[in-house]
Structures are given as structure tokens and as C-alpha cells.
Amino acid sequence: MFRAGVARTRLTPFWGVELTGWGYYLERRWQRVHDHLNATALAVDDGERTAVLVALDLMVIDDPFTKTTRERIREATGLPPGSILLTCSHSHNAPAAGGLLGVGACDPFYEDWASRQVATAAILAWRQREPATARAGHEDVSGLSFNRTRPGGVIDPRLTVLLINRLDGSPLAVVANFGAHPTVATELRPWDVSRDVPGMVCDGLEAALPGATALYIQGACGDVNFLREFSTPDRCDEPARRLVERALIALDRAEEMADPVVAAASETAVLPTRRWTREELEGDRREAERRLAADDIAGWRETIGRVMTNRPDDMVRRHGGDERKAVRAMCRFHLEWTARMLRDFETRPETLSTEVQAVRIGDLYCVANASEFFSPFALDVRQRAGVPELMLACYANGRIGYLPDEHDIAAKSYAGYQSPKYCDQFPFTPASGPRMCDAMLHVLGCCREMALTRCRRMENLVE
Structure with a gap:
């Protein structure tokens, strides 16, 4: 029954x-x-x-x-x-x-x-x-x-x-x-x-x-x-x-x-993934360090912000309208995700279970x-x-x-390129889905x- x-x-x-x-x-x-x-x-x-x-x-x-x-x-x-x-x-x-x-x-x-x-x-x-x-x-x-x-x-x-x-x-x-x-x-x-x-x-x-x-x-x-x-x-x-x-x-x-x-x-x-390259990791770190040191917010929508958010202007509003605060937060993220990934990215398996x-x-x-x-x-x-x-x-x-x-993987979009960063993973490949x-x-x-x-x-x- x-x-x-x-x-x-x-x-x-x-x-x-x-x-x-x-x-x-x-x-x-x-x-x-x-x-x-x-x-x-x-x-x-x-x-x-x-x-x-x-x-x-x-x-x-x-x-x-x-x-x-x-x-x-x-x-x-x-x-x-x-x-x-x-x-x-x-x-x-x-x-x-x-x-x-x-x-x-x-x-x-x-x-x-x-x-x-x-x-x-x-x-x-x-x-x-x-x-x-x-x-x-x-x-x-x-x-x-x-x-x-x-x-x-x-x-x-x-x-x-x-x-x-x-x-x-x-x-x-x-x-x-x-x-x-x-x-x-x-x-x-x-x-x-x-x-x-x-x-x-x-x-x-x-x-x-x-x-x-x-x-x-x-x-x-x-x-x-x-x-x-x-x-x-x-x-x-x-x-x-x-x-x-x-x-x-x-x-x-x-x-x-x-x-x-x-x-x-x-x-x-068991899904295939693609290992981050050292250049990708170090590139994110360099931009974050440079912007923080110089308090530089110029062109962030085309670089650091291009994949970090689907709606850049809304991201600024969510930080109270303070563009510098929003950019500093994104730079902080880049420093933290790369520090975490650099510890073992070369030895992790290139798959996700x-x-x-x-x-x-x-x-x-x-x-x-x-x-x-x-x-x-x-x-x-x-x-x-x-x-x-x-x-x-x-x-x-x-x-x-x-x-x-x-x-989206080819476009290096938010879903294809940013999501694996905050999930502490490698990016998915066209074969993953x-x-x-x-x-x-x-x-x-x-x-x-x-x-x-x-x-x-x-x-x-x-x-």
C-alpha cells in the first residue's frame, strides 16, 4: 500500500x-x-x-x-x-x-x-x-x-x-x-x-x-x-x-x-574540468594588487568586473552607490580566491565528482x-x-x-568563469554538461x- x-x-x-x-x-x-x-x-x-x-x-x-x-x-x-x-x-x-x-x-x-x-x-x-x-x-x-x-x-x-x-x-x-x-x-x-x-x-x-x-x-x-x-x-x-x-x-x-x-x-x-593556468591566477592577483595600491577604479567593468557580475551598475548600488567600495570588494575577492587556489591547483585532479x-x-x-x-x-x-x-x-x-x-564557457561568462572561483573549483568544460x-x-x-x-x-x- x-x-x-x-x-x-x-x-x-x-x-x-x-x-x-x-x-x-x-x-x-x-x-x-x-x-x-x-x-x-x-x-x-x-x-x-x-x-x-x-x-x-x-x-x-x-x-x-x-x-x-x-x-x-x-x-x-x-x-x-x-x-x-x-x-x-x-x-x-x-x-x-x-x-x-x-x-x-x-x-x-x-x-x-x-x-x-x-x-x-x-x-x-x-x-x-x-x-x-x-x-x-x-x-x-x-x-x-x-x-x-x-x-x-x-x-x-x-x-x-x-x-x-x-x-x-x-x-x-x-x-x-x-x-x-x-x-x-x-x-x-x-x-x-x-x-x-x-x-x-x-x-x-x-x-x-x-x-x-x-x-x-x-x-x-x-x-x-x-x-x-x-x-x-x-x-x-x-x-x-x-x-x-x-x-x-x-x-x-x-x-x-x-x-x-x-x-x-x-x-x-565524474565531470571533466579544466585546470586553472598559473597566468590566470597571477593575472587576477596582479590586477587586484595594482588597483588596491593605486586606488584605481578606471575601466573595472571591462576587466575585473566583466565576469564577476552580470549587472555592474547594480553591484555598485548594492555597495551603497560607492564605486570604490565595490571595486575594493572585487579586488579582495581576487586576492582571496587566488591565494586559496595557488596552494594546490597543480596537484588537484582535473575532474569533479x-x-x-x-x-x-x-x-x-x-x-x-x-x-x-x-x-x-x-x-x-x-x-x-x-x-x-x-x-x-x-x-x-x-x-x-x-x-x-x-x-557560456567560450564567453568566459559569470557562470563559466566566476562561479568556479567562489566554489573553489576548476572551470567546467564543454563536455561537463x-x-x-x-x-x-x-x-x-x-x-x-x-x-x-x-x-x-x-x-x-x-x-
Whole structure:
């Protein structure tokens, strides 16, 4: 029998914790709580296998956070780590649990507490499982987002939604998956704690489905933002309102699954990277040292700032309009990232190992990776997987930064050239994204095979 449980705990940080992203060395310690951050867990089983999805209202989590949290869940439930999926909303009005150099200091006490809160949500969801039914659907939603890396670039418009009902027909849990950078609220309230659009979607779904607890799974948004026109007080709720409307339409058409099968698979993908050259490292250091010594801000947009920010003028505004302060912060970053990399860049392996994971709940599949995934790769996975109800969970089980396509790698863009610096990694190559896609398809195939094995076994029992 299919069973499901859901639970939620708070992740709102205590006073003094910095929010992550949005600029270099801003010391963006939050000033107000606009809306609370949560960890929301959904646990499901089919009588044989169990899987747990946990949606975190954090910017990113790293491998140690994932490992520690999964171990806490395993100790209480006995669940294998590979059946536990942790994924972040990527709100820029939230802390991170796993440092990104220069874009928000992490607090070890908060990280440990957040891990315990995430584990608690998962454990409670697992303990509260009850007989349930499931249905899933999707809609393509246009007019909300755009590809920020190139004019006319592709996006993944797919909104996928899962509804879990109790046996009496009342809603228990709803999961929505869509990909777009959640920075609508950040533009308006950069010093507030907030879930941004993902939180508004959850609130809207819970209002429309009384009794349900909602999870938002962030999709492939490495190259995608919500339209900037939504970052105004009178329009900031539009993306969430439209996503909720379309989610309800998808669910209205969806049919109840017959005896949903649960499966989970996880493996390590080994992605090719390119070693930094000594000239690249020393070039960044020389420019930073020269500018700091001479207090020189001339032409920084064409040199030090070209890849450090997508929006140079906004970076100055985020430093209070002080251009010198913004340039000094970028120079500080260059000195710190190169000092860290120069220690061992010649001996590091020229590959990056990272987890990919898939979870199946009946007709719905969810495939996860730790990157800021680009849209062309998302569309490739969708096309090759051939699964109508497919969720892409990014920022999951770790963080490897942006996974750009060949276009951005060749352009040495923010995603292709800056992200590996604050992640303390080598840059990805044109082969990295396709390798990730292949790994994601492989774990999806493993989930299919597990389900087929169970079905064959059940057929044998019937015979």
C-alpha cells in the first residue's frame, strides 16, 4: 500500500546570520523577517521502498551538510542515504549551509542547527506516513521568465506538480517544480529574510488546497530569471499567482495513480574540468594588487568586473552607490580566491565528482543534481528521458556552482568563469554538461528498473 507523510520545521536564522549572494563582502546580516524559512519534507513508501524529499528554503547546501543531515535521518529511520533527497529553493534572501567565497559568511552554529531542523522534518514526515493516493500533471508556462545569458536563449517552461491525498480525499501534500532564479523579492527587500517566489507558490497552493503542506522544488535556473518587471511592489506576486493557477489546472486534469511504486537511485558523476593556468591566477592577483595600491577604479567593468557580475551598475548600488567600495570588494575577492587556489591547483585532479539522484513516485520521476543547471541541458534530459511527469531538482545534495553550456564557457561568462572561483573549483568544460545529463538519465533508468523488478515480483505472487 502506498503511504505518505509530510512535516515542516523552521529554518529562519537567528540574529546576526548573513544572507547569501547578491554581492561581494556586503555583510548582509538580515534586518527583518518578511516570511519565515522552512524545511518541508515528504516521505513516501510502497510497502517495500521508501523515499524522502526535503525542500529547504536555503540558497545552497554543501556535501558535508548533506552527509551530516542524511546520517541524522538514517540513525532515526534506518533509511539509506541514497533514498533521501535534499534540495534548495535558492532564495537569495536566505543563508547558505556551505560557504561560497565572498558572497555571505556562513555561521557554523546556524549550519548545525539547520541540519538538525532538516533532519527533524524528514524524521517526522517518515513517522507520520499514512495510506494515501497520488496524482501528477504538468503545464508549460510562458511569459514569466527569460534566458539571462543570451538574447532569445531557450528556457525550460515546464511546471510539474504532484498531489498526495489522504484516503478520505483530503489533500495531504503538494509538490511544485519550476525553474527560475528567485530574486524577485531580493530586488525589493534585499535585507529581509524571505522565501521569495517559491514561498509565495507554497502559500498559494496551501490556500487553494486546505490541509495540504506544499513543497517547491527549484528547477534548471542557472541561466533563467523571472522577468525583471515583476520586481515591483504591485507586481511581485504575479509569478506565484500564475504558477499556482496553472498547477491547479494540471492537477484538475491529472488521474489518480494505480498502486504507485516508490524507488530511489543515487550515483556519482565524474565531470571533466579544466585546470586553472598559473597566468590566470597571477593575472587576477596582479590586477587586484595594482588597483588596491593605486586606488584605481578606471575601466573595472571591462576587466575585473566583466565576469564577476552580470549587472555592474547594480553591484555598485548594492555597495551603497560607492564605486570604490565595490571595486575594493572585487579586488579582495581576487586576492582571496587566488591565494586559496595557488596552494594546490597543480596537484588537484582535473575532474569533479558529484552526486546525481533520482526518485520515483508512481508516474512521477524527480532527478536531482547539485548544480545551477542550464536550460539546454534540462531540455535535453527531458527529451531523452521520455517521461511526461519529470521534475528536475537542482541545488540538491551539495553545491558545484553553475554548470554552463558551451556558449557560456567560450564567453568566459559569470557562470563559466566566476562561479568556479567562489566554489573553489576548476572551470567546467564543454563536455561537463553532457556528462551530467548522461548520469541523470542513468539514475532515472535505475529507478525504472527497480520499479519493473517490483512489478514482476508482484505478478509472480499473484500467479
